[in-house]
Amino acid sequence: MKASTIYLSLGSNLGDRLANLQAAQAALLPAVRTTACSAIYQTEPWGVTDQPLFLNQVLQASTRLSPNRLLAYLKELETALGRTPTVRYGPRRIDLDILFYDGLVVDSKHLTIPHPRLAERAFVLVPLAEIAPQLRHPVTGQTMLELLAQVDQRGVSIYPSQAVK
Numbered sequence: 673m674k675a676s677t678i679y680l681s682l683g684s685n686l687g688d689r690l691a692n693l694q695a696a697q698a699a700l701l702p703a704v705r706t707t708a709c710s711a712i713y714q715t716e717p718w719g720v721t722d723q724p725l726f727l728n729q730v731l732q733a734s735t736r737l738s739p740n741r742l743l744a745y746l747k748e749l750e751t752a753l754g755r756t757p758t759v760r761y762g763p764r765r766i767d768l769d770i771l772f773y774d775g776l777v778v779d780s781k782h783l784t785i786p787h788p789r790l791a792e793r794a795f796v797l798v799p800l801a802e803i804a805p806q807l808r809h810p811v812t813g814q815t816m817l818e819l820l821a822q823v824d825q826r827g828v829s830i831y832p833s834q835a836v837k
Contacts, residue, residue, distance in 0.1 A: 675734040678704070678742065679771040679804065681787070681796050682729045685717065686765045689727040690831070692753065696766050697731065699749050704742070708732040710799030716827035718793060723763040727831055730771070730799035739773050743783050746770065771800065775810045786810060794823045 680700075684692035690712065697706060710730045717723045735742055746768040754765040771787045778785040786809060790796045800807070801816040808815055 673736050673738075675736050676774045677707075678733050678735055678773050679800060679807070680704075680731045680733060680746075681767075681769040681771055681790075681800075682731065683715075683726050683767040683769075683795070684765060685724045685726040686763050687754070692766050693727055693729055695753055696749065696768060697729075699753060700731075700733065703737055703745055704733045704735045706731050706733045708803045710802045712831040713795065713799055713828050714831045715795035715829075717763075718795060719760065720762050726795065728795045728799060728828075730796065730803060732803055739770070739776065739778050739783060739785060740780075742770060742773070769796075771796065772807070772810075777810050791819050792823065794820070794825045794828045797823055798825060798828045 682693050682696050693712060697709070700706065708731070712727050712729045715726045715728050717726060737745055750766050750768055755767070758764060769787055770785055771790055773785050776785055787796070791809070791812070797816060797820040801820045805817045806815050809819065
């Protein structure tokens with residue numbers, strides 16, 4: 673099986689948020705190899721707003737895992753990195769979401785690709801447009817820059833104290 677290009681969203685708003693993102697990126701190996709990563713952004717919570725601010729980042733990566741196996745792998749990593757069940761959109765130590773998997777469109781009971789709400793979320797679109805501005809959404813045909821222009825970007829800012837890479 674050839675390697676597929678994927679885009680993942682990473683988020684954290686509990687504990688040492690920066691360390692959580694770094695640990696998640698390191699834990700992706702060897703099954704997922706990062707090829708590009710956005711800056712880290714501090715963002716206001718989405719959905720449940722009465723919770724700490726998030727740190728978010730988007731990665732471009734390659735994997736030989738199938739979409740369903742990738743989802744299972746990411747859920748296993750979240751648990752290993754300390755994520756515990758909570759309310760939907762609630763606070764979490766780590767959140768790993770599949771945004772895109774090659775140009776696939778998947779709509780099953782457990783997995784939807786592209787991520788169904790990415791076009792509504794500035795905290796995903798800002799870092800995604802940073803690393804893949806001309807990437808086209810396989811359903812709408814719009815680029816990430818075009819999608820980004822349609823959302824309110826207030827509440828999304830570069831995290832000032834991120835480590836220099």
